[in-house]
Amino acid sequence: MEKTTSKTTVWEYIKYGLFLLVTGVLSLYIVIAVFLPDQTVKIFGFKPYVVISQSMEPVIDRNDVVVVNDFAVEELKVGDIITFRTDINYDGEKEVVTHYIYSINKNNNNDYSFKTHRYFSSETEIVPDTWLLLEEDILGEYMFQLPAIGSIILFLQSPFGIVAMLVNIGIIVAVVILLKQGKKEREEFKKLQDEQEE
Template sequence: MNIRKLKEILKKIIGVLMYAIFLILFISGVILFGYFVKVKTDISKGIYEKPKYNAFIIISQSMTPTIKINDAIITKKVLGKDLKVNDIITFVSQDSRYSGFTITHRIIEKTISTNGDYIFKTKGDYNNVVDSTTINENDIIGKTIFKIPMVGYIQYFLSTSFGWIIAILIPSLTIIIYDLVILIKKIYQKKKPKKKTKKSIKRKPK
């Protein structure tokens, strides 16, 4: 195998991998965007309940480098007894500065109160200080079980009217162009004259 053929093969492999990665991120972004819309609709109707699984887009650097800005995280609802130190949790902050905000930080300490409730101290990986308020089990939305890098960029893009147009047009045009190419090839093959093959003449034995 010469160098030119090897380069062509590597180029195709890289192209396929890049397309696959983009497709996965794109689909993830669409799913997350649809989920956020559904959650907002449910809240407005007053029928929202804490789901077993949830998804969030990170908008601050407090968990860098573990979780970066615009990464998406998937959380799972767990009981306080099942959480341990070093778990990353998403919770509703009771800090007066961020009251009602959804925060994602790491557990650095777990204790049990006199009432038998689990109390947690948390800290962002990027932060130099521990969070000023402790977290009760009822404030916890879930434990981070999965991270999808850079999905926030796609989610933001799809939230714009231009993004939705591109999201619909590109797949549609791709399918149309592909079908046209296949159709042209078939028409060309039908019009292409068939080569006549010479029949071999067999001589009768004398």
């Protein structure tokens, strides 16, 4: 009986330790994503972005999530998909865009600049985007996409979504606490019964 109890206790410590580790990493990721959003890829090696336009359909659909990784600028090639920040409306505000690389230029100071393009069904129709990107504008290189979950993420980032999420987290925490309390009370009651039977 003691061996079983000891194994159970060890396993509970391991589970608790893993829970703390995962919670700590997620919390660190969220803090960095909020306060240093453009550094997330550099620190963690990846970052997801929600696609909000139809410019890459049918390759990447609107509301897909693209996951990008860190990149070496000298390894980027024409035809690679990258995610970057640029002022697409020329209103002084930069948006996040995911497009193909159209051309790469390197000057005498070894500084890179890039032209991009949206999806075209035929190579003969390809027209480059109007903007010119520098290395610091690029957020990451495309790794893979998660279809259609972007709308959920955008909802969770909205004020209403944040309130709904906090309420649900509060309910889940309350349920877990009540279940643990109920389990403890049942164990104490069973222990009391066993003692009375002896």
